[in-house]
Amino acid sequence: MKLLKEELQRDQTLEVDQETLNRIGADYIFSRPSAGEPEFRQLFEELHQEKIGHTWKKYPLLDIGNLANVISEENKKRPTQFFFFYAQKGNQASLMGAATIAESICNSFQYKGFPVLSRCYIRRAYRNNRLYTPMLVMRIEYCEQMYGDELKAIHLGTSNIRVLKSALSNAFQNFKLVGNEVLDCGKYREIIFDFLRFSPSYQESCMTRLPEIDPLLGDYFKKVLNNSLSSAEAMAFKEKLKIHSDQPIAAELSCLLDKIGITQIDESLIEQDLKDIIFAHRED
């Protein structure tokens, strides 16, 4: 991955409409690859106080060095680029959120071109302003720019209704449901919806190669593209890919779904409002 390119080290202005900027009292919003420890501590304290399924909750609130610790813990799992989002007013920049792009699902996943968008957090004072989508779009564009032709599919996993809406409702995002995982959040377990945003060329390769390998693989992939793959079918798709893992495209997809942790869930446990969003985006 070329994420360490020079331009990543610069501040980048996000596309946010004037009405939103007026509402939150900002001249503009920008992302920066680093943050100061005191401002990060404020964000991190808020995050710890919330009952949310966010991985950073697992990292302790320290007296000093919280940011360095979070960066170090995240990079133990996989190389990760951090983005900090600021609202600029006059000469004052206030930290409003954070998010990451990881190079792969985990260090043991050896295939290239499958980055992961994760850890998005917007501080409460800035929520409900439709800022999540520009933060997501900006990271997608980074992946496209940094990986170029080597980009295959971007992974995003969530149980958050707003993230789901953004990922599914906007044409540019174009994320496709590939199954569910169950996330251990300490005291409780959460059902996560897992999506891939295929690059056009990789989608084309999947549409051509998978049915050649096995017609059933082609059928499952069509369901992926239609957002209509059930949990049971996601498992069957994963297993079929594994059987054909002598074929490179099946091997990498099988490994990806395995490392994501795609598992069979009881779909009756999914809350109705989440189901409504997913079903509303089924195309068949």
Ligand SMILES: CC(C)(COP(=O)(O)OP(=O)(O)OC[C@H]1O[C@@H](n2cnc3c(N)ncnc32)[C@H](O)[C@@H]1OP(=O)(O)O)[C@@H](O)C(=O)NCCC(=O)NCCS
């Ligand atoms: C998840 C999070 C980043 C979303 O930010 P937000 O400010 O709450 O949400 P936004 O106002 O940007 O809205 C996002 C989408 O939700 C929908 N939405 C917006 N307002 C809504 C409302 N009042 N009711 C229902 N849906 C709404 C829209 O589809 C919107 O997307 P769009 O702007 O492209 O139309 C934020 O709530 C957060 O940090 N939560 C805690 C951490 C967390 O759960 N992170 C997710 C990890 S995957």
